Amino acid sequence: KVVVAAVDDPNEVVRDGAVNALATWPNNWPGDTEVAVPLLKLATSGKKLSHQVQGVRGYLRYVQEDEKLAKVAELLPNVQRPAEKRLAIAVVGTIPTPATLEMLLTFASDEAVAEEAYLAIVNVAGHRSLRNRSAELRQNALRTVVRQSSNDATKKKARELLARN
Numbered sequence: 001k002v003v004v005a006a007v008d009d010p011n012e013v014v015r016d017g018a019v020n021a022l023a024t025w026p027n028n029w030p031g032d033t034e035v036a037v038p039l040l041k042l043a044t045s046g047k048k049l050s051h052q053v054q055g056v057r058g059y060l061r062y063v064q065e066d067e068k069l070a071k072v073a074e075l076l077p078n079v080q081r082p083a084e085k086r087l088a089i090a091v092v093g094t095i096p097t098p099a100t101l102e103m104l105l106t107f108a109s110d111e112a113v114a115e116e117a118y119l120a121i122v123n124v125a126g127h128r129s130l131r132n133r134s135a136e137l138r139q140n141a142l143r144t145v146v147r148q149s150s151n152d153a154t155k156k157k158a159r160e161l162l163a164r165n
Contacts, residue, residue: 003018003021003022003025003038004018004022004038005018006018006021007019007022007038007042007051015047015051016050016051019042019046019050019051019054019055020054022035022038022039022042022054022055022058023039023042023054023055023057023058024058025039025058025062035058035062036059036062036063036071039055039058039059039062040055040059040074040075041055042054042055042058042059043055043056043058043059043075043078044077044078052078053081053084055078056075056078056079056084056087057084057087059071059075060072060075060084060087060088060091063075063091068091068092068094068095069092069095069097069099069100069103072088072091072092072103073103075088076088076103082110082112082113085107085110085112085113085116086113086116088107089104089107089113089116089117089120090116090120092104092120093119093120093123093124095124096124096127096129096130097124097130098130098134098137098138100124101121101124101125101130101134101137101138101141102137104117104120104121104124104141105117105121105141105144107120108121108144108145108148114148114149115149115150115151115154118144118145118148118149118151118154118158119151119154121141121142121144121145121158122142122145122154122157122158122161125138125141125142125158125161126157126161135165138161138165139162139165142158142159142161142162143158143162145158146158146159146162
């Protein structure tokens with residue numbers, strides 16, 4: 001509570017220190033779930049761009065442990081920079097669901113992070129728990145990778161997964 005209050009301190013040094021403390025809060029989830037709300041607030045309405053960036057990064061570290069996909073989707077409108085998009089891709093790329101493939105296809109439309117998204121698509125689409133679900137979505141996602149990726153290894157893996165279907 002003290003750190004959260006210090007985010008609005010009139011002293012800039014105190015504010016910056018509080019933002020840094022929140023963004024790097026020890027990962028003791030689920031015991032520290034109260035930090036999610038102030039991190040999301042920083043990400044969406046931080047007073048300085050650097051505070052917003054730290055809020056995005058801290059929040060994405062938090063969601064690695066809890067309700068990943070829904071929380072990342074909630075944060076997406078505030079994820080503008082390639083570094084934060086890459087972190088979001090890394091977080092959702094571990095969740096083998098059809099909704100993940102849809103989100104990754106959205107990321108793939110951004111040239112700055114497309115290759116990371118393509119690799120994550122291949123990894124998610126190849127996950128055994130997703131093989132018998134959403135076949136059409138999986139195939140469309142993999143075809144997108146084959147058509148658009150510039151990475152030969154990623155394309156090869158996508159082709160192999162398509163051949164198994």
